[in-house]
Amino acid sequence: MMFKLLSVACLLGICSAFGDNQPPKPCCVPQQWEGFLHITEGQLISGEPELEDFTYITSYDYGVKKLALKVVGTPNVRVVQDFDKMMQYVISGTTCNATKINGELFHCISMDATHLQTFHFGGMQGLMIDAWQMMSPDLGGDAVIDVTHDGCVPVASVVTNTKPGMMSILEYQNITMGIKDPSVFNVPSPCPSSDNQVDGVAKPLIGLPGLSGH
Secondary structure (H helix, E strand, C coil): CHHHHHHHHHHCCCCEEECCCCCCCCCECCCEEEEEEEEEEEEEECCEEEEEEEEEEEEEECCCCEEEEEECCCCCEEEEEECCCCEEEEEECCEEEEEEECCCCCCECCCCCEEEEEEEECCCCCEEEEEEEEEECCCCEEEEEEEECCCCCEEEEEEEECCCCEEEEEEEEEEEECCCCHHHHCCCCCCCCCCCCCCCEECCCCCCCCCCCC
């Protein structure tokens, strides 16, 4: 399993290993950041491979335990995950649907995670990255998580889900610190916008795939 994850991670740029006699300690990603999140999900359905791609403009604020995502290429569709209320809200135009969240907002590499290697992304003059392997039900399975050696900024993740025949690759781009517009976390009231009951359970998205229905 580890070899398979490392092989996929190499496709993301882990090709120039950097020796480090002192392995780093597990770290926590910044409290607030924004950027692009691209997710590729592959799975076998009735023996046939299926591939899906999603790109989000992402805002992460661990202080208020919220994650906001705007779907790129789909006008007026956004997602807010509120981990204080353990609810996910999907807002599309004037419609708002609410779903319970099962799991926690990812923030730190677990203390029992395995440090796989430190490497330069894109060559010896590239960004120095730490690759960690960890297992967590909140993450959906076995994950290799790449973060910057300095600052613990997320770079990429490869998740082999506990669901058989499913793998997800996440790439983070143009990350900036802080939240430019806190209103990205606002949810219209009432939500849900109809009398329908909350239905289904969503997974935390940060570091991992899994909006409700995927």
